[in-house]
Amino acid sequence: MKKTAVAVSLALLTVAGVAQAADQFIPIPSYRVGAYASGGAKFYGGMIDYLNYVNMKEGGVGGVKLTYEECETEYKNDRGVECYERLKAKNGGASAFNFMSTGITYATMDRAEKDKIPLMTMGFGRADAQDGRAFKYVFPLITSYWSQATAKVQFLGQRVGGMQNLKGKKIVNLYHGSAYGKETIPVLDAMAKKYGFELQHVEVPAPGTEQQSQWLEIRRARPDFVLLRSWGVMTPAALKSAQKVGFPRENIVANWWGGSEEDAIAAGDAAKGYIAGSFALDGRQFPVIQNIEKTVYGAGKGNLSDKGFIGTVNYNRGVVSGILMVEAIRAAQKKYGAKTLNGDQIRWGMENLNIDAKRQQELGVTDMFPQVKTSCQNHEGSGYTRFMQWDGKDWKPVSGWIKADTGVTLPLIKASVDKYSQEKSMKLRDCAAEK
Template identity: 55%
Template sequence: MKLKQTVVLGAAIAGLLGSAAAYSAEQFIGLPSYRVGPYGANGASLYGGWIDYMQMVNDRDGGVGGVKLVWEECETEYNNARGVECYERLKNKGETGNSSFQPLSTGITYSVIDKVAEDKIPLVTIGYGRTDAADGRVFPWVFPLITTYWSQASAIVKYIGMKAGGMDKLKGKKIGLLYHDSAYGKESHAIMDKLAEKHGFEVVKIAVAHPGNEQQAQWLQIRKERPDYVILWGWGVMNSTAIKTAAKTGYPRDKIVGVWWSGSEEDVIPAGSVAKGYTAAGFNVAGAGYPVIKDIEQHVYAKGHGNMEKKDLVGSVLYNRGVVHGIIMVEALRTAQKKFGEGKALTGEQVRWGFEHLDIDAARLKALGASGFMPHLKVSCEDHEGSGKVKFQTWDGNQWKVVTDWVEADRGVVRPMIEASAAAYAKEKGITPRDCSKEM
């Protein structure tokens, strides 16, 4: 399949399409995307949704405060070394440099986390990355927004507790953790150990090597261990392979709960009919009926400006997650413009302030056409996560069905872990944490 590459500036594209809007400045947004390799299909949907949202803001609204959004993709192939190359390539582009770096990869996040403070570029890791970066006192330039992996794990354990008939029913049970053998997968270990200790269950960790298209040995181990539930902490082809192999070994799909990177159409459709009954978490939901998606169809696709080659994926889980990325990026710019002024390109430092003062409440979500689409997000100096909520969706064989309201993380467990880990990092690096009482 020929991939639609967006490697030229969005402003140039819109100019060729005959946009009549007059812009006072251009805000550059570098996109370290991946559209090739074993995770290319996932990246194409997510970055496609993000680009479509920005294109809509340009076409429908004339940009943000009169400022045109421009962007350029840099292909990382989900590879750490390439991700660092993209970071360096993009950081000085545009009038004021790159507005943020959002690699959609925990490994790349770890590779650049020490660079962003020096370069004054916010590192935004929505639903991934280093969890303890949620402590903004130690990590002022890093934003693991909406919900972290530790929050997600605690919400999944809450959901399993609901299925079991109460959290007290988890005592004595066994939960398998089938994880991608990478920095992303290993991010789950500390929190699962802590939750197992609190609730009295046993956790069995089983690694799957990248990319995960061979899992016979792992599922034979699961059959031997006989866990009551399995948490699927996968990405890309690993997910559909897990679902199909579970069926072959006789493990019921309704006992498998996936993380949000294991709960997309790209995960269940390749698995076929055996995926029916499988449930996964998500900090956004699927569906093309939301006003924000209808606006994209009206203002972008109806005019032939859409980024997606597979238009039937508009409204899918990962496409909608890309729209969430677009919403958060644009709202951070709007927030920063309220302090630093409209009509000009903002610096990375100014955009960082915008991220740290985000407050996308219920009223704002409604105005954006995204009520129920994503959770309320309120960020502060101390809290760079800002929500910690997910919904759970079950695949019915044809589409995802939401089966819960927003389920909140166990903050009583998660936040102390975040603060302790961040404090240890600060000590190791010689960082003096910020006094948030002095921040404005």
């Protein structure tokens, strides 16, 4: 009897070990408290909802269940590093991290490379990480800040009837006083030189609640357009300040982190007509969003307490983040097998994504975000931006997908990568040899 009991116990332990090994762990370094909690809660809520949807619909990926654990960063660099260290080796090891924070990403990049864990910096982080020869473990998927900056100028060109008509125009770049805010200055300078418009940079000290002197300066300058590079409380403060000085909101074009319902609603009437970029469209018209609501929330397992936030800008961005994470796991399984994969294997999956029109239709995300195809040297995989306008209640598309001006971005990326590799005394990867 004792031998039988031991055998049964060992068998149960073996089964438990197999079950545990069959899980794919995805850390969730979220921020649901603090100054940026509103957007963070919806973003990570959408991401978690998608992971649960895949588990409920398919039993995971290739039979491997997706598991996750949240860690609150409060959007602070030190807390983000703590979360990275706490979660990186949990439950068999982290698949990948998405901090949705440029600062935390910079603070963990060297650690992630050493630990061989990919960082997914979808629509944020350092733009030159597009070049996988230097940044093997960083993936600014869909569109980087630099790509978006060139798309913003091209959108203004569409507004004035052609890029040639930008010559002589006056544009102000109103930016958040941080590394994030300053990221696109060299790109905008290059675009101004290329197209002959006058560019003036105006800094707003973080967090951006006080902007009276900056908008008085803008009123004196009388620009044709204002490019707004904002985040959090800076956005509604900018729109209200623009209203006070009489600057037309339809001539303000923001980046995507200034373009959510939270940003516009907080500004009230001052936001009407305001335009912002987007890399993932909002709305419930997409089959994937409808299926999540039906499957996950229908079973009472939704991550958000208020279903009214489903389909909002930040929620849909979170769903897209989940899709890219899962598709990277699928791609990696095709090479390494349907089993629990380590971070380095999933890094290969991120580097070999191919979400084309057919795959988008299968996923129920046609036109929700641009098609994505990555490679060893191209960790961005797209480079397209679309623009939307706030009508007082909803965001409405006002452009198609605009491709980055690579004639501007690629030389800047090369120069930055060359400098980075010299500073690090590193040899760039030979992508041709790795094929």
